Amino acid sequence: MPERSRSRLSQARTHGLLAILLLAACCAGCGAGARTVTSTGQGAVPTAPSSSASSATTTSTTTPLPGAGKPGVTIGDKNFTEQFVLGQLYLLALQAEGFTVEVNRNIGPTDVTVQALVSGRLAMYPEYLDIWNGSVAGAHQSFRTVAEAYGAGERYALAHGLQLLHPTPFSDTDAVGVTVGYAAENHLRTIDDLRSVAQTLTFGASPQFQQSPTGLPAIQQAYGFTPAAFKALAVGDQYTALDQGTVQAADVASTDGELASGDYVLLGDPRRVFGWGNVVPVVSVKVLEAEGPAFAETIDRVSALLSTDVMRELNQEVDLAHQDPNAVAAIAKRFLETHGVIAPTAS
Numbered sequence: 001m002p003e004r005s006r007s008r009l010s011q012a013r014t015h016g017l018l019a020i021l022l023l024a025a026c027c028a029g030c031g032a033g034a035r036t037v038t039s040t041g042q043g044a045v046p047t048a049p050s051s052s053a054s055s056a057t058t059t060s061t062t063t064p065l066p067g068a069g070k071p072g073v074t075i076g077d078k079n080f081t082e083q084f085v086l087g088q089l090y091l092l093a094l095q096a097e098g099f100t101v102e103v104n105r106n107i108g109p110t111d112v113t114v115q116a117l118v119s120g121r122l123a124m125y126p127e128y129l130d131i132w133n134g135s136v137a138g139a140h141q142s143f144r145t146v147a148e149a150y151g152a153g154e155r156y157a158l159a160h161g162l163q164l165l166h167p168t169p170f171s172d173t174d175a176v177g178v179t180v181g182y183a184a185e186n187h188l189r190t191i192d193d194l195r196s197v198a199q200t201l202t203f204g205a206s207p208q209f210q211q212s213p214t215g216l217p218a219i220q221q222a223y224g225f226t227p228a229a230f231k232a233l234a235v236g237d238q239y240t241a242l243d244q245g246t247v248q249a250a251d252v253a254s255t256d257g258e259l260a261s262g263d264y265v266l267l268g269d270p271r272r273v274f275g276w277g278n279v280v281p282v283v284s285v286k287v288l289e290a291e292g293p294a295f296a297e298t299i300d301r302v303s304a305l306l307s308t309d310v311m312r313e314l315n316q317e318v319d320l321a322h323q324d325p326n327a328v329a330a331i332a333k334r335f336l337e338t339h340g341v342i343a344p345t346a347s
Contacts, residue, residue, distance in 0.1 A: 065098025066294030072100035073123035073287060076107035076116075081323060082172060082255060085314045086126045086279065086306075088332035093302045096342040097294055105325075110135050114282075117162060123287040124299070129153055129167060130275035132282065142272060146171070149276040163288060164280040166300045170255060170308040173277035174215070176267045177252040179242050183265040190268035194249060195225040203227040204247030206235055214274075215251070222271045239264070255308060257316030279303065305339055 075094075077087030087103045094101045107113045107125055114136055116122035129149050133139040137156035143149035146167060154164045176191050183189075186197050194201060209215035210230055220226050231247050238250040239258045252259070254266060254277065281299050288296055314331060321327035336342045 066292060067094065067097045067099030070099055070291050070295075072102070073291065074102050074104050074121070076104040076113065076122050076125040078125075079106035081257070081315050081318050082311065083126065084323060084325075084328050085311075085318055085332060088328050089302050089306075089336065090124070090126070090281070090299055092329070092332055092336055093298050093341050094295070096336075097298050099291065099295060099298075114162075117282060117284050118160065120284065120286065122284075123291075124281050124283040126279045127282050128172060128277045129280050130173065130277050132157075132164070132280060134275075143276060144272075146276045146278055150278075150280065153280065157282065158285075161285050163283050163285055163296075165283060165296055166303055167278035167280050168303045168306045170279070170306050170311045171277040172253055172255040172279070172311070173274035174209070175252055175254040175269065175274060176219070176249050177238065177242065177259070177264050178249050178267065180263055180265055182248055183267075188265070188267060190270055191219060191273070192223050192270065193267065194227075195223065197248070198225040199228055201227040201249060202229040202231050202247045203249050203251075204231045204233045204238055204241045205251035207232045209251045218273045222273045255311040255315060257312055257319045260309075260312040260316045279306070302336070302341060305335075305341075310335075 075090055077083040087105065091101055091103045113125055132153045133149060137153055139152045150167055157164050178188060205216065233241055238252050241247045242250055317331050318328050337344045
């Protein structure tokens with residue numbers, strides 16, 4: 001499947017370091033690459049009169065962070081809003097665990113990226129499962145479940161010295177969007193329901209979507225209707241066209257920030273025309289061996305937090321900030337702090 005254009009810009013492994021991380025944030029004197037844990041025990045009863053009923057002894061132990069001393073690595077992201085968000089989330093979480101990591105924004109086409117992974121120039125990047133299977137693994141068949149799609153992609157990855165980490169809960173694919181009012185007026189819940197309005201329906205999308213075998217032709221074949229008219233739209237104009245009524249349905253992305261407003265409805269895709277767009281971080285097996293298990297565990301932990309609603313809200317925040325790199329980092333940091341992945345910065 002060709003890479004999708006964007007209108008803007010599973011369960012994680014839980015590891016026992018979380019409790020230590022939260023405690024360490026409260027302790028003074030933490031060195032770089034280590035956590036300081038303070039324990040308090042009851043001391044001996046004083047022999048001289050004292051205003052305290054008892055005294056306490058305090059000891060401190062320092063536990064190295066799991067990434068301390070590991071080789072430095074580069075992770076990557078693609079050149080649009082959602083990928084900028086993912087890159088910063090993974091970067092900050094890994095750095096908080098002591099790994100030496102930098103991010104390469106806009107890593108280029110998928111074939112170039114995969115070669116960079118194989119050669120060692122890149123350690124990890126977040127890919128979409130349908131793109132991985134279609135463009136990299138060459139698996140173009142439909143999968144009934146995300147588990148089937150993941151299994152196919154993982155088999156290919158392992159055969160080429162790579163590994164797919166746990167998929168995110170959210171799936172970012174093409175989708176058919178309508179306004180809340182239009183859906184209610186015409187009792188629309190799935191793409192199949194558009195058959196009842198096909199004779200008056202104007203469908204909006206990019207010219208590429210109109211021609212692509214995975215775009216409008218796939219909808220027509222799977223659901224058995226042809227819209228009365230098609231309106232070519234520039235990427236990013238779909239929601240304006242829906243608001244103005246120049247189109248009644250449009251091709252959108254399922255995690256667009258605009259969807260956080262609640263003004264639009266995504267029609268269900270029961271025939272899975274658009275596949276499975278869960279993000280699967282692709283990592284070199286050599287990197288996993290060199291960095292240790294905490295590397296993958298940290299990435300998986302972040303991925304598990306990323307529901308569809310979360311990604312829409314994060315994408316909206318970043319788009320409102322005009323994708324400023326400093327703003328993206330601040331938004332990602334606040335999210336990770338809120339969810340206990342990294343310790344809050346002392347004010």
